[in-house]
Amino acid sequence: MRWEVWLAYFAACWVIAVSPGSGAVLSMSHGLSYGLRRTTTTIFGLQAGLVIVLLVAGGGLGALLLASEQAFMVVKTIGALYLIYLGVQQWRAKVEGGANQSGSAAPRAWR
Numbered sequence: 168m169r170w171e172v173w174l175a176y177f178a179a180c181w182v183i184a185v186s187p188g189s190g191a192v193l194s195m196s197h198g199l200s201y202g203l204r205r206t207t208t209t210i211f212g213l214q215a216g217l218v219i220v221l222l223v224a225g226g227g228l229g230a231l232l233l234a235s236e237q238a239f240m241v242v243k244t245i246g247a248l249y250l251i252y253l254g255v256q257q258w259r260a261k262v263e264g265g266a267n268q269s270g271s272a273a274p275r276a277w278r
Contacts, residue, residue, distance in 0.1 A: 190213045190217075193209060193213070194206060194209060194210055194213065197209045
């Protein structure tokens with residue numbers, strides 16, 4: 168591998184590694200808005216999701232999806248339908264408060 172390519176790869180790895188992901192941004196946002204105690208539910212939820220993804224990947228489901236184009240299409244279609252459902256739910260949700268709202272209440276743990 169040429170030296171320039173290796174340096175570019177090394178720099179890209181560092182930028183990706185140190186940039187916060189969506190879970191970190193969500194945790195920081197909730198921490199600033201609601202405090203540490205109320206944010207622990209968010210943190211535990213994110214970690215539980217990570218454990219589930221690791222177990223699914225470790226269980227070989229990724230290899231199955233790579234091997235079977237039909238299984239991958241089913242998972243992809245279910246995911247797309249779920250995202251459409253979430254979008255419609257968000258679109259139809261009642262907007263509470265406005266820009267001049269004095270304080271924001273913490274969401275319930277299961278919400």
